[in-house]
Amino acid sequence: MKQTLLLVFVLFTLQSCIPLRIAPKIEDYKIKKGKKFKRSLSKRQMFIFEDSKEAEQFYNFVNVSFQLDDTNVYDDVPFEIDGQQYFFAWYEVEIPDKSINLLPVFVDLAFAVADMDTAFEDSYENRKGNWYLAIEVYNDLEPDCLVETSLSREDVLKYLRALKKEYLAAHNYNETIFKD
Numbered sequence: 001m002k003q004t005l006l007l008v009f010v011l012f013t014l015q016s017c018i019p020l021r022i023a024p025k026i027e028d029y030k031i032k033k034g035k036k037f038k039r040s041l042s043k044r045q046m047f048i049f050e051d052s053k054e055a056e057q058f059y060n061f062v063n064v065s066f067q068l069d070d071t072n073v074y075d076d077v078p079f080e081i082d083g084q085q086y087f088f089a090w091y092e093v094e095i096p097d098k099s100i101n102l103l104p105v106f107v108d109l110a111f112a113v114a115d116m117d118t119a120f121e122d123s124y125e126n127r128k129g130n131w132y133l134a135i136e137v138y139n140d141l142e143p144d145c146l147v148e149t150s151l152s153r154e155d156v157l158k159y160l161r162a163l164k165k166e167y168l169a170a171h172n173y174n175e176t177i178f179k180d
Contacts, residue, residue: 023095023130026050029164031146031157034134038093045146046134047160051092052168058090058133061167081155086139088160093132135160 024030029049034041037048051058063073075089137145137156145156 023097026132029161034091034136037132037134038095041091041093041134042136044136044138044144046136047146047157047164048093048132048134049164051131051133055092055131058092058167061170062090065166079159081152081159084139084152086137086145086152086156086159088135088137090133090135093134094129095132096129135163 026049029047030037031045032048033043034046035043037046059073062068062077063070066077066079068077074091076087077089079086079088137160139145139152142150142152144150145152147153150156
């Protein structure tokens with residue numbers, strides 16, 4: 001009985017995956033310094049949310065909604081709130097979940113002890129991508145409109161929440177042009 005339990009425990013351990021990195025779960029949105037979320041982003045505060053759609057869908061949405069004709073779709077996208085001109089830049093960011101699978105490691109270790117070539121060296125790690133959209137907002141008066149001390153922060157957040165809701169709800173981006 002003890003040997004059976006030991007065998008089950010060893011098999012369970014060998015088949016398990018050890019998480020090395022787990023991507024954050026964002027329920028609605030998060031305001032965070034871009035650099036702290038992903039090193040490749042700027043130091044400005046960013047409006048970050050999970051992107052459940054296919055790649056390039058936000059590009060299409062911004063291009064059609066703001067009638068940009070494929071010009072400056074990533075940077076300096078203009079919008080107005082109460083007659084005040086603002087700009088936003090956005091980034092598609094991937095943060096993969098990363099785990100290590102123990103079974104191939106032990107099998108390759110056994111092969112190495114027996115002076116045989118390794119069989120699973122390329123499959124130790126498992127990755128699953130998680131995609132996010134990060135948006136920064138600025139204007140001529142404020143270089144970072146999402147920082148807590150910004151005078152326009154609440155208005156900008158209201159606008160970004162509405163933009164996120166519209167993006168996630170839209171199926172045909174041409175319908176955003178004809179909305180009331």
